[in-house]
Amino acid sequence: MSAATAAPLPIAADGELRVGVLGVGRIGRMHAELLHRQVGGARVSRIHDAYAPAAAAVGTQLGVAVSDSTAALLAADDVDAVAICTSTDTHVELIVAAAQAGKAIFCEKPISLDLAEMDRALAAVEAAGVPFQIGFNRRFDPAHASVRAAVVDGTVGDPQIVRISSRDPEPPPLEYVRHSGGIFLDMTIHDFDMARFVTGSEVVSVSAQGALRIRPEFAEAGDVDTAVVTLQHENGCLTTIDNSRQAAYGYDQRVEVHGSRGMAASEDPRAHTGIVRTAAGEHAPSLPHFFVDRYTVAYLAQWQAFVAALRDGRTPPVTAADGRAPLAIGLAAGRSLRERRPVSLAEIEADAASASGSNGASA
Template sequence: MAIATETLRIGVLGVGRIGRMHAELLERQVPGAAVSVVYDAYEPVAREVAARLGVLAAETAEELIAAPEVDAVAICTPTGFHVDQIIAAAQAGKAVFCEKPVSLDLATLDRALTVVASTGVPFQIGFNRRFDPAHAAVAAAVADGTVGEPHIARITSRDPDPPPLEYARSSGGLFLDMTIHDFDMARYVVGSEIEEVYARAAVRVDPAIAGVGDVDTAVITLVHENGCLTTIDNSRRARYGYDQRVEVFGSEGMAASGNPLGHTATVSTATGTSSATLPYFFLERYIPSYLREWQAFVHAVSTGVPPAVGPRDARAPLVAGLAAWMSVREGRPVKTAEVTA
């Protein structure tokens, strides 16, 4: 299903931190796209963003979805609203972009994906790291056979600081709000679905996190359908900055992506060599990938090509995240088939 329009007019639901970033990129830096309407449950924020971009502010989410000047809906609201908004947008014939995760519950997610499938609207899930040029180069080196058969993959994902406790209470916890990106990245760079998850987790950063039923430190081992083994390590606090690294070792070689530094200068003296620190905030690292993500969405919607990161990619990482929580609770490896049974 292609939406034939010279400029894809996008309504942005939720213009908090991530939604505001998306709206500003779409309005100013993505050819072929423009923001037409915004909505936020906190009306002053919606009015402020709308005035800055020179667009309309809807009074309700339903009004934005139904607006004739909206061809596609970007869902950047809290996770609990995603499913109903996806269904409403799909039934209105609007293309859908949704931030991750779609839902914390598999049956609820499947309800939304069933409507997406029945209406045939384009759907893309917001796993922006797939569009990072360095990570994409690793995936390409595996896909084209450069590194041979993948044997081992390693993913490091460490945030500079933990999120507020209020966020942790409703986010689904580390495996569903943070590691979910890494589960998708594992599938992407290895080129194979996850068959088994074994997770060990602890509270090593902030004891208060245990009080909301979450963890802040984890090591996860994955077994892929093609036999590749992946390890993921997560921490909510890396004092040195935002740490994101991916490596795939194969029968013919290795491909890896590292962290960009704040700048490229180094200082060398008799006491050693120093360089700039890592970016401290995820937006500093991933703005180029967000732009590429939107460019891919606009191209898919305008040409009728299925988005590269679609319904299957919304579901599989959630399954892996739920399997990780089950693994921690039960102290054993968990087959992803157990979650979907």
């Protein structure tokens, strides 16, 4: 049985999906709180974190059991599914272990910074036949989803140009950048997913440029803080993405599709809808400053979709393939930046195939 045709999972007698959360740092804690308090049909049954005090604090806050190891959580009878919210470098092994334990899996992005390693994890998911969803929450934002809907239903016609702006309110610490994989794999990866999502077309070629305009010290990590990426899709559509690590006015996330019949766009929500107008001009509220403020509704909808898919035996809506493609695009963007040339996705796939073959030969 493949993951795409997974049967409905057994759930608790009370009808709730029991989720074990691995990793309760900033993002994991948010997921745990949403799951336990706001997602109908689901609850957190157990948590584990390598930092025991964090696990104890969240366990007490939510009133749930704390497992003393990953293995203990995965072996627990009261865990139907796991949410992997740990650091990226742990994702592959945790996915493999969870798949072998027969648990449904939700994993934060990215699965890995290495395509061959990602393929190893996804092969374990496929072999086990367990449901899997990757955490690209922006697909569930109502405004972004409306842009996709306008493409799917033909309102805007054939997509010709996509523009995506993604700008953070402030840059991350240098230490984070050293281990995150860089701007294309920890930030733009969401935009690569959004480009595929709204166009419905795969990416075949990537061209990237970058600069250090905000934090010159990011050069120590081989990274940039400002970037523009152009994607060429299979259907001929072109996507341009602009990224900045520092938008002084707040968290800026916009998507636009221009097609043969019109255009559709998502604009930034305001902190509230109040406006003040005087002789001096107009004053409007600022943008949200933090990603949680901007995307809480999307995070909640993401979990609701995952739970519904598991209960009904359907494929979760953001699949393993959806997790894989943006990583390949991100790796192509990094190579394009370094080598100052367009890079085809075929190059990246050939490298991954070669790496997988080498690993198999040495095993």
